[in-house]
Amino acid sequence: MGMIVLHGGRFLDPRRDELLEGIEVLVEDDRVREVSDAPIRSASARRVDVGGRTVMPGLIDAHVHMFMNEMNIGLLRNVPVTYASAKAAFVLKGMLMRGFTTVRDMAGGDYGMREASEAGYIDTPRLFVSGRAISQTGGHGDFRLRPDSTNDFICCSALEIFSVIADGLPEVLRAVRDELRKGSDHIKIMLSGGTASPNDPLDSLQYRVDEIEAVCEEARRWGTYVAGHAYADEAIRRAILAGVRTIEHGNFIEPPTAALMAERDAFLVPTLITYRMTKILGAASGKSPVSLAKNERVNAAGLTSLEICRAAGVPIGFGTDLSMHTQLYQCDGLAIHREAMPAAEVIRSATLVNARILRQEGQLGELIPGSHADLIVVEGDPYADLGIFKDGGPNIAAIMKGGRFYKDTLQ
Secondary structure (H helix, E strand, C coil): CCEEEEECCEECCCCCCCCEECCEEEEECCEEEEEECCCCCCCCCEEEECCCCEEEECEEEEEECCCCCCCCHHHHCCCCHHHHHHHHHHHHHHHHHCCEEEEEECCCCCHHHHHHHHCCCCCCCEEECCCCEEECCCCCCCCCCCCCCCCCCCCCCCCCCCEEECCHHHHHHHHHHHHHHCCCCCEEEECECCCCCCCCCCCCECCCHHHHHHHHHHHHHHCCCEEEEECCHHHHHHHHHHCCCEEEECCCCCHHHHHHHHHCCCEEECCHHHHHHHHHHCCCCCCCHHHHHHHHHHHHHHHHHHHHHHHHCCCECCCCCCCHHHHHHCCHHHHHHCCCCCHHHHHHHHHHHHHHHCCCECCECCCCCCCECCEEEECCCCCCCHHHHCCCCCCEEEEEECCEEEEECCC
16 A cells, blocks of 8 residues: 555544644555644655645444345345345445445444455445344334244344344343354344334333343443434433443433433434435335334434434434435435534534444544544535535545545546
8 A cells, every 4th residue: 555645635633623724644554644734754655635625534424224225124025135235235335435434334234244345355434333133022123024923032033134033131142142253343222113113113112121231231241332223212211221322313312311321421323314315215115104104203303302412412423324225315414413513513423423432532533643544535625515525425536445545536
């Protein structure tokens, strides 16, 4: 890879609320080696003029589903894993080309995809994976149709790639231990109803508290953490008290629960763009009337949940939760967050906060000496116009991950 000096543009440090001028960035192999407001002198480095554009950290999406190949998840019931994997690789490359150099998969993505990416067989963002989400019978991860009476211990989900069904402490412990054995970076557990699952009300409370506590204890003993799918306020409160570290969605949260999250250093990962796109495209994509009605409720509450958590001091990440056919709108989620917070905070959510969620502080989310050389070069000022990220990345002039250019129109 060698050494490259990026110069001649502006620099976005997400810890600041305005762009910096005259900053040069030295990349050596896969790491940032120097960031300086003076010219960097290196006889062996290739100097690349970014032409007045903005150099910034690559974006991070903390809630994706690489295998969510259809908006109507039921259509995946008979899709071979091999076919789904090929489509997942296509989806992941699209994310990378939109400027997302890191993503956190929240059900389905596993160590195999991560290792294939690290080996260079597929071009993807940097991957952090949960493996299969853990769901109770009849929970958000149970996609069986009501007439289906199969009950094969923890492997009876009709969409087995996404979730594992486990009931009671022995099954729950076995499920989480198995996902950790297989190399999951974190654990995902379903704690309330969802819009995509056919049988559970949104406000349902899933898993007993002792089961949730057991999952969290196992993850802690392995040196990792638990992310909880939860919409209902009581589901969120139970999760936080049991030790869940990140709340995925969280749309129906109330101020006292948000205060508890802030007190316990828990994170919110909203996914507002998926509700907007489901509202627009869901019916045409085969979403059921029940699912569309659920979506109306969560969509209406989305921005309010951000406002409540922001007021309470909860660190807010950025996630999208989109399916293959809506992935092109991934960056539109940034503009939706802008409706509840300043642009600088939105950028921090998709960089610094998400890096904290991934436990990658100093490695991802900012360009500092020693960090991964994951960066993008964009036209304009993201603080002034988040719309520059829209439409699949035409305003992104360069994309680098691990010191390698995946897109380079600078020369």
